[in-house]
Amino acid sequence: MNNKIGLLVLLFGLALACQESPTTSEENTRPQEKTTERNNSDYYTEQHRPQFHFSPDSMWMNDPNGMFYYEGEYHLFYQYYPDSTVWGPMHWGHAVSEDMVYWEHLPIGLYPDELGYIFSGSAVVDKHNTSGFGTTENPPLIAIFTHHLMEGEKAGTTDFQYQSIAYSNDKGRTWTKYEGNPVVPNTNKIKDFRDPKVFWHAPSERWVMLFAAGDRILFYNSPDLKSWTYQSEFGLGWGNQARPWECPDLFELPIEGTNESKWAMLVSIGKEAANGGSGTQYFIGDFDGKNFTIDTNFGKAIGKNTNTARWLDWGKDNYAGVTWSDIPGSDGRRLFIGWMSNWQYAQIVPTEKWRSAMTIARTLSLRRTTEGLRVCSQPVKEMLQLRGAAKKLGAEATNYRLAEVLVEAKGDVAIELSNTKGEKVVLGYEAATNQYFIDRTESGKVDFSKDFPGKSIAKRATKGDGVKMQIFLDVSSVELFGDDGESVMTAIFFPNEDFSSIRLLGDGVETAQLFELKKTW
Ligand code: FRU
Numbered sequence: 001m002n003n004k005i006g007l008l009v010l011l012f013g014l015a016l017a018c019q020e021s022p023t024t025s026e027e028n029t030r031p032q033e034k035t036t037e038r039n040n041s042d043y044y045t046e047q048h049r050p051q052f053h054f055s056p057d058s059m060w061m062n063d064p065n066g067m068f069y070y071e072g073e074y075h076l077f078y079q080y081y082p083d084s085t086v087w088g089p090m091h092w093g094h095a096v097s098e099d100m101v102y103w104e105h106l107p108i109g110l111y112p113d114e115l116g117y118i119f120s121g122s123a124v125v126d127k128h129n130t131s132g133f134g135t136t137e138n139p140p141l142i143a144i145f146t147h148h149l150m151e152g153e154k155a156g157t158t159d160f161q162y163q164s165i166a167y168s169n170d171k172g173r174t175w176t177k178y179e180g181n182p183v184v185p186n187t188n189k190i191k192d193f194r195d196p197k198v199f200w201h202a203p204s205e206r207w208v209m210l211f212a213a214g215d216r217i218l219f220y221n222s223p224d225l226k227s228w229t230y231q232s233e234f235g236l237g238w239g240n241q242a243r244p245w246e247c248p249d250l251f252e253l254p255i256e257g258t259n260e261s262k263w264a265m266l267v268s269i270g271k272e273a274a275n276g277g278s279g280t281q282y283f284i285g286d287f288d289g290k291n292f293t294i295d296t297n298f299g300k301a302i303g304k305n306t307n308t309a310r311w312l313d314w315g316k317d318n319y320a321g322v323t324w325s326d327i328p329g330s331d332g333r334r335l336f337i338g339w340m341s342n343w344q345y346a347q348i349v350p351t352e353k354w355r356s357a358m359t360i361a362r363t364l365s366l367r368r369t370t371e372g373l374r375v376c377s378q379p380v381k382e383m384l385q386l387r388g389a390a391k392k393l394g395a396e397a398t399n400y401r402l403a404e405v406l407v408e409a410k411g412d413v414a415i416e417l418s419n420t421k422g423e424k425v426v427l428g429y430e431a432a433t434n435q436y437f438i439d440r441t442e443s444g445k446v447d448f449s450k451d452f453p454g455k456s457i458a459k460r461a462t463k464g465d466g467v468k469m470q471i472f473l474d475v476s477s478v479e480l481f482g483d484d485g486e487s488v489m490t491a492i493f494f495p496n497e498d499f500s501s502i503r504l505l506g507d508g509v510e511t512a513q514l515f516e517l518k519k520t521w
Contacts, residue, residue: 044521048351048476048494051402051519052386053340054103055357056093060085062346063247063320064337064358065092066109066123066143068172069327074100075172076337076358077109077143079120085355086347090117090148094172099382100335100361102520109175110143110166115182116152119161120195120247121145123172124225125326127200130207131225133167133178141168142225143175144209146194147182159186161193163211165225184228190214192244198225199251199325204289210265212245217267219290231290235267238294239281239302240309242272247280247320250287251334253366255373262295262366263287264375266312268320270343274311275456277344278319281309284366284373301372312375314458315438315489316342317477318359334364335380340477340492345449350494359490360472360479369461369486376485379472388516397501402517405471411508417473417499419444425493427480428506429467434460436469436482436489444495458487466510472517473502 049055059082066077073096080093092110095103110118123143126134134140143166152160162182166175186193196211209220209228216235220228235245249266265283273279283302285294302308312321321338338359341349346356362377383404391398393405397418407413414428423444429436439455440446446453460467462483470481475498480489504512 046351046353049354050357050474050476051521052101052517053357053360053474053477054095054337056080056354057105058354059083060087060347061093061339061354061356062087062341063120063339064322065120065145067322067337068123068125068141068325070125070141071171072098073171074098074324074335075123076103077123078339078358080108082108085352089150090119092118092143092145096172099385100337100380101382101385106173109172110145110177113177115162115164116147116149116160119146119148120320121163122197122199122322122325124198124200124207126225130223131167134169138169141172142198143167144183144196144198144225146196146211148194157189158191159189161191162186163196163209163228178226180226183226184209184211184220195247197249197322201289206289208250208289210248210250212248212267215243215245217245217248217265217292219292221290232292234265234283234292234294237304238299239267239283240269240272241305241307242269245269247322249322250292251323252287253334253364253375256365256367258368262373263292264364264366265292266322273316274309274314274458275316275454276451277316277342279314279316280312280319280321280338282312282375283310284375295373297372310374311458312377313338313488313490314436314456315480315491316344316456317492318488318490319343321359323364333380336362336364336377338490340490342451344451348448349492350445350448357477357492362485365485367486370463371461374461374486377488378481378485379470379479383472386517386520388518391514391516393502393504393512393514395504397503398514399500400473400502400514400516401498401500402475402519403473403502404515404517405469405473405502406511406513407469407471407504407509408511409467409469409506409508410465410510411506413467413469413504413506413508415471416503416505417478418501418503419495419497419499421495421497423495423497423499425478425491425499427471427478427489429469429482431465431508433457434463436460436480436487438478438480438489438491440491440493443493446494456489456491458482458489461486473499475499
């Protein structure tokens with residue numbers, strides 16, 4: 001190499017290296033990384049790699065973040081540490097999809113900077129350009145997230161978390177952090193002060209921000225996404241008392257079959273959920289743009305300071321889930337995705353190249369059941385495109401790899417997934433207790449955590465004797481939607497050899513159908 005070329009190569013290399021680890025709050029771009037190689041059959045074939053769930057290309061992922069819909073694309077950001085398969089300095093990884101089923105990986109959206117790591121948060125389309133970061137013709141996209149200053153935490157301070165914003169003018173491909181960050185400083189030095197969810201409240205023509213502050217949720221208002229004013233708080237003493245609360249969300253849902261609507265608030269808790277460890281509870285009430293008031297009946301049902309909660313998902317592996325913003329009114333759905341893991345063992349599950357996946361996307365609805373109002377979750381209808389051949393399902397072993405199973409029964413019913421090594425997962429319904437269950441005690445690799453093996457249960461919200469189950473089986477997870485989404489369970493597993501055999505047990509089965517599913521990578 002002659003000297004001139006050598007120098008050019010060196011300069012080019014240096015330029016690339018600088019772009020790869022931006023440290024200023026202004027710049028947040030990096031050259032296009034590897035994107036999905038959907039047509040390459042060697043892609044995503046590692047053992048345990050989910051075949052129709054979103055997972056990071058490599059390395060560590062936790063909560064879904066900043067989900068919004070814009071110009072035909074569903075955006076999904078996520079807590080991401082690109083240098084390791086365990087949690088570390090948080091970035092926002094990024095992916096887009098036209099249907100929440102097939103995902104394309106995009107370059108990292110947000111990098112840590114001098115204000116800290118980029119913790120969980122949300123994103124909105126600023127249609128009226130209230131922030132002034134774009135124009136009404138090309139509205140800016142605004143991400144609202146928590147900055148977490150590790151140096152502050154290590155030094156023993158309590159004001160190391162605060163809320164900041166960034167904007168994008170190019171369909172979310174690159175983001176610029178606001179120079180006035182943080183937009184909500186931690187003046188009262190509250191140790192847990194994080195996970196902002198922002199939405200436009202049309203009746204009061206104001207932006208609303210809610211985020212978790214230890215044992216409660218705080219509400220703020222803003223006209224422009226930059227200046228925020230404290231309004232109110234909710235939560236002290238309500239629901240499960242395990243703290244800190246994390247990743248709240250708040251949205252209005254119509255009550256099925258009526259002209260009424262209510263507001264549902266999701267709050268995740270890292271420990272002591274329904275079957276141990278992480279889980280997401282919810283509250284039902286009203287919201288006037290400033291205050292959340294819990295519904296009298298809902299409040300009575302869970303009581304104050306009682307540790308009783310309503311669970312969005314009873315399984316051990318659906319955490320920190322939140323909903324998409326800016327879904328067009330013509331669609332009208334409230335769309336949700338959760339992180340398919342649990343802080344009890346998320347960092348030690350037996351995968352090597354990547355860690356964690358998201359649940360399938362779900363549509364949330366509000367239903368009046370005999371036990372009161374319930375937030376129900378059902379698979380998004382876009383999942384139907386994955387259905388392939390239908391197979392008969394019965395007591396005889398049926399081969400499968402990826403499947404959707406539909407079962408209607410009266411009385412006990414169990415579905416057993418197994419492999420040639422005798423490992424299995426059993427799930428189903430027990431009439432005596434009126435509960436759904438997933439038992440992964442003998443599911444293969446279970447020794448990595450004492451909290452992993454075992455049987456999880458989900459109470460039903462009805463006493464009716466006919467049960468209906470819709471079940472999604474990927475190579476390392478199962479999602480069970482009972483009674484049209486009234487009782488939901490999500491669980492991951494790691495057999496030494498993929499499960500390939502499925503059997504139906506129990507005498508109460510009325511109909512049972514299995515659809516092979518296509519992979520999405
Ligand atoms: C939830 C959570 C959030 C936080 C993020 C950090 O899993 O603890 O509260 O913002 O993860 O990665």
